[in-house]
Amino acid sequence: MKFSSWILIFLVCNLTVSTISAFRLSRSQPTERISGSAGDVLEDDPVGRLKVFVYELPSKYNKKILQKDPRCLTHMFAAEIYMQRFLLSSPVRTLNPEEADWFYVPVYTTCDLTPNGLPLPFKSPRMMRSAIQLIASNWPYWNRTEGADHFFVVPHDFGACFHYQEEKAIGRGILPLLQRATLVQTFGQRNHVCLKEGSITVPPYAPPQKMQSHLIPEKTPRSIFVYFRGLFYDVGNDPEGGYYARGARAAVWENFKDNPLFDISTEHPTTYYEDMQRAIFCLCPLGWAPWSPRLVEAVIFGCIPVIIADDIVLPFADAIPWEDIGVFVDEKDVPYLDTILTSIPPEVILRKQRLLANPSMKQAMLFPQPAQPGDAFHQVLNGLARKLPHERNVYLRPGEKLLNWTAGPVADLKPW
C-alpha cells in the first residue's frame, strides 16, 4: 500500500514537471528553445558561482596603449578591452585575492596597430612576458599555481601563438609561460598547436549599436538564397591563389560566379547588414584564420551560417549547438555547395531559423556596453565557472617548477 502511494506521488511530480516544461516551450512560439542541457546553459547566471580577482597592472600595459590608439575600441579584437571594463564593474569581481577562484591579467596585446588598422604581434610576446614577470614578483598567486588559475584574453589571429601567418604561428607555438593558464581566444581549430586544451573560444567583437541601427522589419521577405561579401583572392599577399583560405574562397568564386542563387562579390555595399537580413544562407568561409566576424553578423541577422573551415572550433561550442544552427561544409565539398544547400529539407531550414531567432543566441554573440545578462561576457564567466573547482594538480607543491622561463625564441626574452 505504501509502495503504491509512493509511485503515485512520483507520477504526479513527473506530470507537473513535464507540464512546466511544456508551458515554457509554448510560451516562446516563433523561436525554439534548444532543449536539453546545452540550451539552458546559455541563460546561466555566473554571479555567485565564481570570484575573479583583477590585477592592478601599471597603465602602460593597458590604458596608455589604448590612449595611443583609440581604434582598438572598434576593431574586431576589442574584446580584450571590453572584458577588462566589464570585470572591473562586475559583481563577480573580488578585491580579496585570497578568496578568488580565477585571476585576470589585463594586458592589451593586440593594440599595436599599423596605419591600416591591423595589429602587429611582434611585441606581444615580450609584453605578455613582462606582465607575467610583474605579477609573479609582486603577488604570490602566480607562483602558487604557475598560472593555472589565471586567464588571459588573446583575441589575435592565432591566439597566443602571436603571429598572423599560420606557419610561423605554428612554429612559435603558444607562449611557454602561458602553458598552464586558461586562454580566452577567438581562434579555434581542432588538433592545432595554437588551441590549448581547456581554452574558451569567444566570438570576435562586432559593434552592437551599429548592427542594431541597421535592422529592417522582420516581415521583409528573404529573397536572397546565398549571400557573401568579401575577398576571394588576396592579390596582395597571395596573387596566384591557393594559400589564402586554403583555396576554399577561390573555389567558391570559380564554381558559383555565374550562379543566380549565389549573391557573392567583393564589393563593400553600404547595405551589407540589410542584405544579410534578406538572405537565407550566409557564407562564412575561412580566410587567413578560420574565424571571422561574419559568424556573429549572420547569427544576429537571422541568416543561417554556412561554415566552410575544416576542424574549426566555434565560439562557446559547449553552450551553443552549432550543428543544429549552422551548415557545415568540408572544404573538399565546396564545388558541390549548391547541391548541398538546395537538398536541405525545408523543415530543417525553418527549424534553424527558429533557433537563430532565439534572442539568447543573439545575445551570447555580442559584447554590449554596458553588459547585459546572457551576453558574451557572461558566457565566458560561465565557461570559467564550469571549470571549477580546480583540480588537485593546479596547486603546486612548494619548490615545484613546471614552467620554463627561458623557453622560446631569443628575441622574446628581451624586456619590454
Add this chain to the structure above:
Amino acid sequence: MKLSVFRLSYWNRRGISFRSSIASLDPSFDGGFSGKSSIFWLVIHALCCLISLILGFRFSHLVLFFLFSTSVTNLYTTPFLSPGSGGVSQLLRLKPLETTSSTVKSSRVVVGRHGIRIRPWPHPNPIEVMRAHQLLVRVQKEQKSLYGVRSPKTVIAVTPTYVRTFQALHLTGVMHSLMLVPYDLVWIVVEAGGTTDETASFIAKSGLKTIHIGFDQKMPNTWEDRHKLESQMRLHALSRRVRDDKLDGIVMFADDSNMHSMELFDEIQTVKWFGALSVGILAHSGHAEELSSLLMNQVKSKGKPSMPIQGPSCDSSQKLVGWHVLNTLPYAKKTAAFTNDKATLMPSKMEWSGLVLNSRLLWKEPVVDKPTWVKDLNLLDDSEEMDSPLSLLKDPSMVEPLGSCGRHVLLWWLRVEARADSKFPPGWIINSPLEITVPSKRTPWPDSSSDLTVAIKEAKSGQSATERRSGKPRGSKSKSSKTKQEPKSF
C-alpha cells in the same frame, strides 16, 4: 633597418608577404647582421626571383623551406609544386616533414598551398535552381505567417463601372491589382445601365469571386452627376449585397480609375471599424500648359510644388485631428464640367476610395461590440444623398487613420476618360475588316506581282536609278536591304 623594411612591406599589404620573407625574416633572426650579409641576402633574393621567373613557380620559398626548416615539435606539412604545373584545378602532392617527436596530434588540415577545386561543369543546375526557389517560397510563406497579419479577413472590393472606351483600360488595372491580393477577395461590380455581357466577360477573366450587379440608370455626362450616381451605386451595392447577404470582411472602394498598391491591402487588414487612407491626387488636364502654369503659380507662392493628398492628418500623438482636403481654389472656374471638357478634372471633396469600413457596420442584425457612433444603414434609403461615407458616422473623429497616420500614400486617383461620343470595337476584337485598307509598301515578304519584278530590275540597274528616286526614302532602303531580302517597292 631590417625590421623597418619589413614593416614597410607589411603596411602595403595585410600581413603576410612571402616575397619579402627572405629579405626580412622574423625578429628572431634580427640583430647582429652586418651590411655585407644584407647585400648577400639581396643578391640571393634577386637570383631566386630570376629563377622563379624562368621556372614559373616560387623557387625561393622552396629553398627557404629546405634551408631553414625551423619546426621542432610539430608535425606540419608543406607542399611543393610539381614543376611546370599550371592550372588551378590540379591538386598538389604533399610531402610530410619528418620529425623526431610529435607532441601534438596530427591535424588533417595542412598549412600551405592547396589547389582550387573546380568541378567539371561549374554552372548552375536548373533542377537545383528550381528547388532553391521552392525553398525561398516556403521560407517566405513562413515569414508571412509569423510576421504578417494574424487572421486575415476577406477583402470586399466595390467598383462602380459602366461600358465606355476606357473601361477596358481601367478595369484591367483594377483586376490585376485584385488578382495579386494574397487574401480572400470578393469583388462587387456595380454597372450603370444594367449588366452587360461585355463587362461580365471581362470580370470573368479574373478568376476571382465576383458579384455583378446592374443599376438601372445610365451614366450622365456631367461630372457632378456622375459622382452622385457613383455614390448611389456604391450604396446600392453595400445595402443590397453586403448587408443582405451578410458578407463578412473589410469593405474597400476600388474605383476603376484608381491605382492601388499592394501595401494597401496589407494595411486595411488592421482596420477595426472604420479607417481612412491617404489618396494621392494626380490631377490631369487636357491643356498641359495650363497645369504647368498652375504649378508655377504654386511654386511662386509657396516655394515648393506639392502633390495634393486627400486623407487623414494627425497630431504628434498619432491621433486623428483633421483631414487633408484638396485645395480647389487654384482650379476654380477651370474645372471640367462635362466629359468632353479639356480642363482639369477634380476629385470630389472626400473620395470614397480613401475610406474603408468593416462590413459588420452595415449588417441589420445587432453585432457584438458595434460602436454607437455609426448610423444605421437601414435608416438611409437609396434616394438620400451621400457624398462621402463619412456621413455614415455620427462622430467622424472615431475614424482610424491608416498607413502610419496618412504618411504613406497607398493609392492614387487619376481620372482619365475618353470623350463621351468616342467609339471602340465591341469586346476589343476586330472581326470585320476595317473600312480603309492601305497596302503596305515595305513588307518583308516578296509578292509575285509584275510591278515588283519591274521595280527590282530598276533597282539593280544602277545607282543612278536610286538617286533619281532619292525623294522617296524607301529608295535607299531598298538598296541597302537588297542583299538581305528582296525589296518590295511600289
